[in-house]
Amino acid sequence: MTSSSSATATQSSADPASQYHIDVMTAIARAVYPSAxxxxxxxxxxxxxxxxxxxxxxxxxxxxxxxxxxxxxxxRFGGEITELPPGRRRQVLQSMGVTTVHPTADGTTAERVRFYLINDLLYVLFTSPKSSELTGIDNPPGHPGGREAYQRSPREDEQ
Structure with a gap:
């Protein structure tokens, strides 16, 4: 774990993550997100x-x-997560128990990984402007719909 120790030591308080952390989180995102x-x-x-x-x-x-x-x-898998293919990265998360636990900030390692890492990845995906293309939900329930929704008459929506 020498790479993470040195990465943590060099990060500043203004920049919470080092390049190492961004690389690892990107690799995990590629395993968690849909292939599209x-x-x-x-x-x-x-x-x-x-x-x-x-x-x-x-x-x-x-x-x-x-x-x-x-x-x-x-x-457990003989290499850094960034070196493993996406399918193997998913196996790492499954082996840790991340896919079956309830997310808890102060729980077990698996619960914390689910709370911080997986939930953050899902949050940024679904709040990104591109997510509507992936999910097919242009206006989630409770979302006002943006400027275009206010420029149509209610009768246009019924057609």
Missing amino acids: VSVEKSFIESRVFGRIEPKPGHFEGLITTIEAVDSYAQA
Whole structure:
């Protein structure tokens, strides 16, 4: 785990994630997201770490879980998570128990990975402007629909 230790030591308080953390999270996103989604490092950097921290300590918890997944992959699967193919990365998460636990911020490692890492990845995917193309939901229930919805008469929606 030398790469994560040195990466953590070099990150500043203004920049919560090092390039190592962004690379690992990008690799995990490529395993978690549908194959139709093209994941770029810039997307992870801007949408996950570029947003306002949801709660104090959230990014610290996220970074800790990123390192935990990579350490687990190295110990149990013989390589860093970034070196494994997406299918193998999914196996890492399944083997950790991440796919069957309830997300809990202060729970077991699997529960924390689900809370911080997986939930953050899903949040940024579904709040991204591109998500409507993937999900087929242009206006989720409860969402006003944007400017175009206010420029149509109610009768146009009925047709």
